[in-house]
C-alpha cells in the first residue's frame with residue numbers, strides 16, 4: 198500500500214481544485230471536506246444496501262447497466278416492411294454485454310468508496326498528516342463498520358472545533374476504520390488504488406472543463 202503516492206496525487210488534485218475554486222475569506226474548507234466525506238460515506242452505504250431490512254433487494258451495486266442495450270440484454274431491431282405487413286420485431290443478445298444487461302467495467306460501489314478515499318486523503322493533507330501508520334479496525338458487522346466510520350469522522354470535526362488540534366492517532370483511526378470497511382466490502386488494495394487513479398484523472402478533467 199503506497200500511501201505517499203496517493204497523498205501526492207491528492208495534493209495535486211486539491212491544488213487544481215483550489216486554483217479553480219479559491220478558498221474564500223473566512224471559509225472553513227476542512228469542515229466542508231468533513232461534511233463531503235459524510236455525504237460520500239452515506240452514498241457508499243446506499244450503494245452497499247445491506248442495511249435495507251425493509252427491502253428484498255439488499256445486494257450491493259457492483260455492476261452498472263449496459264448503456265448500449267439500456268440493461269435489457271437484447272438488441273431489438275425490425276425487419277420487413279410495415280407497408281406490406283411483413284414487419285417483424287427481432288432481438289438478439291446485446292454484443293456489448295453478451296446479453297447480461299450489465300456493464301462489468303463499472304463498479305458503483307467501488308466508485309463511491311474511492312470518492313470517500315479522496316476526501317480522507319484531502320482531510321489528511323489539511324491536517325498535515327501524510328506520514329501515517331496504517332492499521333486496520335474491523336467491527337463485527339458491515340453496518341457497525343459504517344457507523345464507526347461516521348463516528349471517527351465526527352470525532353475529527355469535534356476535536357478541531359473544540360481544541361483546534363486533531364491528534365494524529367485520531368486521523369489514523371479514521372483511516373484504519375476505512376481500510377477495514379474496504380476489506381468488508383470485498384475490495385483488494387490493488388482494486389482500490391486502480392479505481393482511485395481513474396477517478397483522480399476524471400476529477401482533473403472536470404476541473405479543466407469548468408465543473
Ligand SMILES: O=c1ccn([C@H]2C[C@H](O)[C@@H](COP(=O)(O)OP(=O)(O)OP(=O)(O)O)O2)c(=O)[nH]1
Pocket residue numbers: 210211214311312315316319396400
Ligand atoms: O477538495 C476536493 C474536492 C473534491 N474532491 C473529489 C472527491 C470526489 O472524488 C469528487 C467529488 O465527488 P463526486 O465526483 O461525487 O462529485 P459530486 O459533485 O458530488 O457529484 P454529483 O455532481 O454527481 O453530485 O471530487 C477532491 O478530491 N478534493
